[in-house]
Amino acid sequence: MQDGIIAGNGNSRYLKTVAAALSLYPTYEDFITALIAGTFPIDLNGINEAGWSQKGTPLNKFTLVSDTTETKIWGSAGNHTVDQVFGKILGSIGYYLIKEYTSPGSFTHTFDRKYTDVFVVVVGAGGGGGSSGERGGGGGGGGAAAFFHVLDSDSIQNNSIVVGSGGAGAVSSLGTGNVNHGSAGGSSSVFGITVPGGGGGRANSGGRGGGYSSDEIAPGWLMIGGDGGMDNNNGDAGPMLSVVGFKYFGGGGGGGGAPSLNDPPTPGGNGGDGGAGNGGAGATMQTSATNGTDGTRGGGGGGAGSGNTFRSSEYKPSGKGGKGGDGYVAIYARGIF
Incomplete structure (x- = not known):
């Protein structure tokens, strides 16, 4: 004006x-x-x-509060005052979601305006579930997670984003000693911060959560993903991010169900909180094994239900391991808009 x-x-x-x-x-x-x-x-x-x-800018309805602005705030145009506009804004200050990336791939994020407080969540992809011809397959590990603040969006120089691809679930296994492992989940990164994906489930042991290492301590900002369950045990819960509404990410996949001679089949374990898949049911002499379910948002894939080896002449194949959930990136902001 x-x-x-x-x-x-x-x-x-x-x-x-x-x-x-x-x-x-x-x-x-x-x-x-x-x-x-x-x-x-x-x-x-x-x-x-x-x-x-x-000449000064004329002060009228359109130069003070436009219909477009009113509609964005209240849902329809009216005759609101400038004080009412600021009251509405001040009453709802907090983080709001600008953009989330849920499909695997590489992206470039451009801010539409300057923000004075940016909050970022990044989660690695989950590992795929494993399979075994005679035991329940292990669930895939959940992806690691991290969150961080940036106090001025203009200060972000690396605006590249990578969303990791969930690890493939293991193919079906048949017979004693026949096993297949799930693939590890891919890493995700945002604005130069990278978090690893979860490990693939093995024949009868769950994949490790992303960020776990037996040789070194993870940095304090990195939250380790949940481990996958083994046999028909449940997967571990992933890290919880309370800043965005107490959400879990990167849970471990449930283990596959064990074989049994007769029905009912042994069910698989449940996936841990945070998008993990459940384990499949084990095969019986009457019923085929079922697949582990896929993970979401960095959760590990469920382990495959076991094949059946009670009679060598009537082996039944295991199910397939569930695919790990793709990684996840979310950008929240508040401040100048």
Whole structure:
């Protein structure tokens, strides 16, 4: 908006009175008396452009609060004041989701405006579930997670984003000693921060959560994903991020069910909180094994239900391991908008 600046030559505005002013106030005394009493009719009849060094922006409904702004805030246009607009904004200050990336691949994020507080969540992809011809397959490990703040979006120089691809689940296994492992999940990264994916489930042991290492301590900012379950045990819960509403990410996949001679089949374990898949049911002599279910948002894939080897002439194949959940990146912000 632009301030108005009067030139100071005494002719910035026009005055106009009623057409009957001469008959209503025939003498100078009548005119002065009405003027003093505040009853003499006068209109400010517009701006004389020659009397202004700079014209100001007119203040009206459209230059104060536009219909577009009102609709964004209240859902429809009205006659809200500027105070009401600021009251609404101040009453709802907090993080809101700008963008989330859920499909694997590489991306470049561009902020649409400046933000004074950016909150970022990044989760590695989950590992795929394993399979075994004679035991329940292990669930895949959940991807590691991290979150961090950036206090000025303009300071972010590396705006690259990579969402890791979930590890493939193991193919079916048949017979004693026949095993297949799930693949590890891919790493995810955002603005230069990288978190690893979860390990693939093995024949009868769960994959490790992303970020786990027996040789070194993980950095404090890295939250390790949940381990996958073995046999028909449940997977571990993934890390919980309370800042975005107490959400779990990167849970470990449930282990596959063990074989049994007769029905009912042994069910697989449940996936840990955080998008993990459940383990499949083990095969019986009457029923085929089922597949582990796929993970989501960095959760490990469920382990395959076991094959059946009670009679060598009637081996039944295991199910397939569930696919690990793809990684996840979410960008929240608050501040200037």
